[in-house]
Amino acid sequence: MRIPGLGKLQRVTDTIKNRLISGGIILMYHRIDEPPNDPCRVCVSPRHFSEQLEVLSRHCRILPLQEMVEMAQARKPLEQTVAITFDDGYADNLLTAKPLLEKYNAPATMFVPTGNWNRNQEFWWDALERVFLQPGHLPQRLRLEISGDVYEWDLGEVADYSEADFERDRTWTIYTAANADPTIRHSIYRSLSRLCFPLPEPERQNLLTQLASWSGIESTTRLTHRSLSPEEVRQLGDGSLIEIGAHTVYHPPLSTLSATLQQQEIQQGKAALETLLGYSISSFAYPYGNYNTQTLDVMRTTDFACACSTKASKVVHTSNCFELPRVEVQNWDGEAFARWFVKWL
Secondary structure: OOOOOOOHHHHHHHHHHHHHOOOEEEEEEOEEOOOOOOOOOOEEOHHHHHHHHHHHHHHOEEOOHHHHHHHHHOOOOOOOEEEEEEEOOEOHHHHHHHHHHHHOOOOEEEEEOOOOOOOOOOOHHHHHHHHHOOOEEOOOEEEEEEOOEEEEEEOHHHHEEOHHHHHHHOOOOOOOOHHHOOOHHHHHHHHHHHHHOOOOHHHHHHHHHHHHHHHOOOOOOOHHHOEOOHHHHHHHHOOOOEEEEEOOOOOOOHHHOOHHHHHHHHHHHHHHHHHHHOOOOOEEEOHHHOOOHHHHHHHHOOOOOEEEOOOOOOEOOOOOOOOEOOEEOOOOOHHHHHHHHHHHO
16 A cells, blocks of 8 residues: 655656666565456566566666665665565565566565464455455445444445456556546545554454454455465575565554554564564565654664665665665556666666
């Protein structure tokens, strides 16, 4: 899940600015997969990812994230250097992304939250997609209690949602203008995403339990949407190509938590990975790119070497190692990716 991009004028301004700045580029991915729909726009197909790696391998130096940070701190040249990162720890990071990274000898850092290890559950945004955006029948009226407030919706004629309806609407994303939502199901998905985002984990689980009971849809994990298991995290980190980074326990927007709860999320996620892998975890990424000054204060008390944001810019010698910028890659083929990427060189 991400916050929609800047307006056209801001994008033009950023393009000009980044062409004038000399620095390294950290790319952000989430999933390497080609599902029938992708409402959060987090997937790059295996074919497109391979083509993107081909472009990078021909025109850039692909560095481990830690090496880029060290070069920036040492004021070494960063021109045409790239680091690759993945957020959220989906199973396809191991099953699909890692073999392609190995093919191109491209190092990457993969940020893994640990909260799904001991529960057969999808991320909340995937659970919402499963209930509202997949074909099937739902009760016509929905009533939810969220943080003491009551919300009600009437699904009307789209309580029954056919395969043909799904096919018609499958290219919809949450970045579509709200007034262009094709059905009330999509509007409910949008509303519940907004409501779910800031919820404390126990309240989020309560919401998902209500939805499972109302819809009759199992809350177990689909194979296509599952997180890495602990054993798969070990396999992901085997060898020297992939660095495992921390990404909290339950993937909360950290700025919505107290300093104490932020510290627990950050340190417990780190500790779980270190216990599993048997070595120190040095890199971190803020879930949703969301953090505040309290978060930065917490980070300074840990032994992380760096942390990645989602601010779109280049890594330069003056970059704060706890606010490293990244640019998000979309599902472009090699040619479209090259046209986009040249704007950052």
